[in-house]
Amino acid sequence: xxxxxxxxxxxxxxxxxxxxxxxxxxxxxxxxxxxxxxxxxxxxxxxxxxxxxxxxxxxxxxxxxxxxxxxxxxxxxxxxxxxxxxxxxxxxxxxxxxxxxxxxxxxxxxxxxxxxxxxxxxxxxxxxxxxxxxxxxxxxxxxxxxxxxxxxxxxxxxxxxxxxxxxxxxxxxxxxxxxxxxxxxxxxxxxxxxxxxxxxxxxxxxxxxxxxxxxxxxxxxxxxxxxxxxxxxxxxxxxxxxxxxxxxxxxxxxxxxxxxxxxxxxxxxxxxxxxxxxxxxxxxxxxxxxxxxxxxxxxxxxxxxxxxxxxxxxxxxxxxxxxxxxxxxxxxxxxxxxxxxxxxxxxxxxxxxxxxxxxxxxxxxxxxxxxxxxxxxxxxxxxxxxxxxxxxxxxxxxxxxxxxxxxxxxxxxxxxxxxxxxxxxxxxxxxxxxxxxxxxxxxxxxxxxxxxxxxxxxxxxxxxxxxxxxxxxxxxxxxxxxxxxxxxxx
Amino acid sequence: xxxxxxxxxxxxxxxxxxxxxxxxxxxxxxxxxxxxxxxxxxxxxxxxxxxxxxxxxxxxxxxxxxxxxxxxxxxxxxxxxxxxxxxxxxxxxxxxxxxxxxxxxxxxxxxxxxxxxxxxxxxxxxxxxxxxxxxxxxxxxxxxxxxxxxxxxxxxxxxxxxxxxxxxxxxxxxxxxxxxxxxxxxxxxxxxxxxxxxxxxxxxxxxxxxxxxxxxxxxxxxxxxxxxxxxxxxxxxxxxxxxxxxxxxxxxxxxxxxxxxxxxxxxxxxxxxxxxxxxxxxxxxxxxxxxxxxxxxxxxxxxxxxxxxxxxxxxxxxxxxxxxxxxxxxxxxxxxxxxxxxxxxxxxxxxxxxxxxxxxxxxxxxxxxxxxxxxxxxxxxxxxxxxxxxxxxxxxxxxxxxxxxxxxxxxxxxxxxxxxxxxxx
Numbered sequence: 078x079x080x081x082x083x084x085x086x087x088x089x090x091x092x093x094x095x096x097x098x099x100x101x102x103x104x105x106x107x108x109x110x111x112x113x114x115x116x117x118x119x120x121x122x123x124x125x126x127x128x129x130x131x132x133x134x135x136x137x138x139x140x141x142x143x144x145x146x147x148x149x150x151x152x153x154x155x156x157x158x159x160x161x162x163x164x165x166x167x168x169x170x171x172x173x174x175x176x177x178x179x180x181x182x183x184x185x186x187x188x189x190x191x192x193x194x195x196x197x198x199x200x201x202x203x204x205x206x207x208x209x210x211x212x213x214x215x216x217x218x219x220x221x222x223x224x225x226x227x228x229x230x231x232x233x234x235x236x237x238x239x240x241x242x243x244x245x246x247x248x249x250x251x252x253x254x255x256x257x258x259x260x261x262x263x264x265x266x267x268x269x270x271x272x273x274x275x276x277x278x279x280x281x282x283x284x285x286x287x288x289x290x291x292x293x294x295x296x297x298x299x300x301x302x303x304x305x306x307x308x309x310x311x312x313x314x315x316x317x318x319x320x321x322x323x324x325x326x327x328x329x330x331x332x333x334x335x336x337x338x339x340x341x342x343x344x345x346x347x348x349x350x351x352x353x354x355x356x357x358x359x360x361x362x363x364x365x366x367x368x369x370x371x372x373x374x375x376x377x378x379x380x381x382x383x384x385x386x387x388x389x390x391x392x393x394x395x396x397x398x399x400x401x402x403x404x405x406x407x408x409x410x411x412x413x414x415x416x417x418x419x420x421x422x423x424x425x426x427x428x429x430x431x432x433x434x435x436x437x438x439x440x441x442x443x444x445x446x447x448x449x450x451x452x453x454x455x456x457x458x459x460x461x462x463x464x465x466x467x468x469x470x471x472x473x474x475x476x477x478x479x480x481x482x483x484x485x486x487x488x489x490x491x492x493x494x495x496x497x498x499x500x501x502x503x504x505x506x507x508x509x510x511x512x513x514x515x516x517x518x519x520x521x522x523x524x525x526x527x528x529x530x531x532x533x534x535x536x537x538x539x540x541x542x543x544x545x546x547x548x549x550x551x552x553x554x555x556x557x558x559x560x561x562x563x564x565x566x567x
Numbered sequence: 568x569x570x571x572x573x574x575x576x577x578x579x580x581x582x583x584x585x586x587x588x589x590x591x592x593x594x595x596x597x598x599x600x601x602x603x604x605x606x607x608x609x610x611x612x613x614x615x616x617x618x619x620x621x622x623x624x625x626x627x628x629x630x631x632x633x634x635x636x637x638x639x640x641x642x643x644x645x646x647x648x649x650x651x652x653x654x655x656x657x658x659x660x661x662x663x664x665x666x667x668x669x670x671x672x673x674x675x676x677x678x679x680x681x682x683x684x685x686x687x688x689x690x691x692x693x694x695x696x697x698x699x700x701x702x703x704x705x706x707x708x709x710x711x712x713x714x715x716x717x718x719x720x721x722x723x724x725x726x727x728x729x730x731x732x733x734x735x736x737x738x739x740x741x742x743x744x745x746x747x748x749x750x751x752x753x754x755x756x757x758x759x760x761x762x763x764x765x766x767x768x769x770x771x772x773x774x775x776x777x778x779x780x781x782x783x784x785x786x787x788x789x790x791x792x793x794x795x796x797x798x799x800x801x802x803x804x805x806x807x808x809x810x811x812x813x814x815x816x817x818x819x820x821x822x823x824x825x826x827x828x829x830x831x832x833x834x835x836x837x838x839x840x841x842x843x844x845x846x847x848x849x850x851x852x853x854x855x856x857x858x859x860x861x862x863x864x865x866x867x868x869x870x871x872x873x874x875x876x877x878x879x880x881x882x883x884x885x886x887x888x889x890x891x892x893x894x895x896x897x898x899x900x901x902x903x904x905x906x907x908x909x910x911x912x913x914x915x916x917x918x919x920x921x922x923x924x925x926x927x928x929x930x931x932x933x934x935x936x937x938x939x940x941x942x943x944x945x946x947x948x949x950x951x952x953x954x955x956x957x958x959x960x961x962x963x964x965x966x967x968x969x970x971x972x973x974x975x976x977x978x979x980x981x982x983x984x985x986x987x988x989x990x991x992x
Contacts (some may be wrong), residue, residue: 240823243824243826244824246826260821261821261823263812263814264821264823265823272817275816290849294846295816295819295846296814296816298816299814299816363812364814367814374849374851438764441763441764441890441893442763444893446893446906446908447900447905451896451897452808452897452971453808453809453810453971455890455893455897456808456887456969456970457809459766459890462766463691463766463888463952466690466691467856468853469853470690470855471690473855494687494688495683495685495692495696496691496692496696496855498696498699499696499697499866502697503866506866507865
């Protein structure tokens with residue numbers, strides 16, 4: 078629960094976010110892992126798996142809920158995948174382990190995944206060291222997941238461990254971790270996050286939750302991972318620099334007149350440092366449209382939410398970081414109310430795309446013509462705009478509320494969007510085609526039938542109307558004649 | 568046999584670039600038909616004449632034995648109504664008549680993206696869009712001319728197509744750059760009308776030239792349309808301005824800091840460096856997409872496949888629409904303006920329109936005129952961008968100069984040109 082002051086602040090500054098928070102507490106039904114009906118897939122009846130779920134809560138503040146809400150077995154499998162990578166990450170991050178010990182540990186980590194009872198106690202006071210200390214429970218549980226899934230986890234662990242160990246070489250004594258080029262930066266992000274994306278796609282396919290071919294969409298899977306990782310690296314500048322990790326590639330910040338990445342936090346050249354920061358955001362935005370493409374391919378709702386939520390958080394974080402000198406001084410974070418609001422929107426690709434566009438516009442609204450990347454940012458945000466309007470054209474709105482409860486399409490045209498004309502013509506043509514098909518089915522010549530309907534119908538109507546009129550007149554006249562005749566006779 | 572080209576309107580802004588494009592790719596037979604000669608090159612044969620005079624046109628076609636006509640003559644949008652009518656409609660009709668009577672096999676017409684413009688927001692417009700009623704005589708006459716050209720396709724063996732470039736800019740442009748430069752001298756960069764969230768297509772002239780050359784090469788009545796199943800894979804994004812970088816994957820990645828790369832890593836690196844191994848992605852189409860199976864089944868007239876060059880129209884843009892004010896701010900900045908965003912005056916669009924109406928009336932009363940008109944306000948605040956997938960698929964068109972590079976080249980030309988002019992004085 079957030080603090081009362083935080084709530085009060087929201088009430089006055091961002092009432093919508095407060096509403097979203099309240100709705101979330103009242104309505105959101107998160108999966109109950111201990112539900113007896115779910116035991117087969119959550120494994121809550123086993124001590125070892127309960128420990129794993131507890132580690133998940135402990136290690137990932139943001140991911141725990143979305144992982145738990147995955148459908149069926151997938152939640153448990155991805156929980157174990159997550160913990161495996163968390164253990165690997167904990168070893169990688171631990172600066173107290175000498176490089177010559179760390180490297181073989183990382184490289185061979187995948188071999189431990191089926192080594193019953195293995196654990197690692199050599200960590201310094203890392204925050205997630207418990208996962209390594211009790212890694213045997215993860216191993217125990219990994220033995221229970223389907224073989225195909227285990228193989229995916231092992232393969233990704235092998236590749237990630239190798240990549241981390243390779244990059245470790247840079248941290249030999251006296252040298253600090255430094256990324257020179259954008260190509261190298263991409264590769265590092267691929268090793269620590271892109272591979273996770275590949276692994277997830279393969280797990281979605283292996284569990285039958287998504288189509289088989291999604292496992293082969295390596296570039297899109299990597300893009301999703303790179304988008305998240307680059308956002309974190311951009312946001313965590315200060316924390317990483319203070320810890321002696323320098324992930325921002327020199328190719329991006331070097332051209333702004335800095336000799337060392339640590340100089341970015343000095344206040345004298347703040348404007349240039351912010352331009353460098355914007356360069357980092359621009360580089361992350363390169364993956365935004367791919368991420369939308371990937372989301373559009375997903376079919377399973379729980380998988381969609383799982384993938385989409387971190388992506389919308391990332392674009393919101395990028396919008397917060399862009400042009401914001403605070404990033405160079407401290408760790409900025411999106412507000413909790415905003416997080417909840419975003420989570421509620423991350424349920425379908427259309428809304429996610431519009432979230433991307435809105436934050437893209439916020440980024441663009443802050444850009445300055447003095448920034449050497451001014452036009453690049455404009456074009457990059459323009460790409461998100463294009464994606465949105467092409468895939469989810471705004472002139473089509475879904476209207477609910479027809480009697481049978483189904484949604485219908487309304488080609489409303491705000492400001493007279495001429496695309497509606499294409500759609501209106503299509504509707505007319507579809508009706509014509511239906512009529513023609515019907516005619517063929519009942520054995521009429523469609524060409525003639527059209528003529529009948531268009532030319533003869535009014536003629537018949539006119540004839541019928543005239544006939545009726547004449548008839549009525551005749552009857553009236555007849556009656557009158559009869560009456561007169563009758564009275565005359567009288 | 569090499570083609571023989573006749574560029575009608577080859578002295579104009581776009582026309583002169585097309586002539587240069589033809590010469591640069593080594594064409595040996597290039598002729599120009601225009602009122603006055605502006606491109607002087609020994610390799611060009613020049614015919615001076617009136618576009619509405621069929622005899623002069625036939626004479627030029629016969630003398631240069633044209634096998635391809637590029638009809639790119641058009642007055643400026645600001646020209647009077649009568650001139651639009653005469654050149655765009657009468658002229659085009661005469662050109663078609665001359666081409667048919669001389670049995671020229673190919674005619675490429677430079678239409679305009681303006682044919683679908685009537686002060687609406689143009690968003691992701693594709694070639695299915697019907698012509699709207701327009702108030703601008705330039706747009707309506709371009710519509711009529713395009714209809715004449717497309718109707719002539721197949722007539723006595725003549726193959727035609729029409730290209731619709733949007734927002735052409737580049738060296739020798741006499742429309743956009745002068746007014747942008749004027750805005751700098753008048754200090755007009757301090758205001759912003761609207762929210763600047765409208766994206767706009769600006770197309771560097773070289774891209775338009777390329778589209779014309781491709782159209783000349785691919786235009787033929789005999790070529791069958793593209794098969795529908797060739798539309799299954801996604802086209803790559805246009806990355807000219809943002810820069811292309813391949814996404815590393817476990818199958819294709821650079822070696823990086825690996826101390827002892829093994830065979831697998833070397834193979835992955837080779838894959839990464841080979842552009843032809845770029846991963847194929849499925850194309851994602853909704854049923855509103857111009858090339859979706861639904862659209863192909865119902866949105867086009869039955870005997871007219873959109874998937875071939877002959878008889879078709881194509882939007883041509885740089886594929887990188889950007890926020891409208893950004894485009895101008897980038898030019899102003901390149902011309903030396905120091906734009907302080909903190910001191911920007913933000914005027915809502917509706918207020919801007921009223922002010923412009925006032926300014927226009929004042930300009931009319933005082934007889935001074937003004938460039939601050941409601942049309943201009945609309946032009947600065949409307950969305951105007953197009954879908955070029957059809958051109959990319961069917962013409963094989965890929966933009967070659969991005970908007971950033973285009974601005975750089977255009978401003979460099981402008982500054983050099985201005986310097987030359989002042990030194991002449």
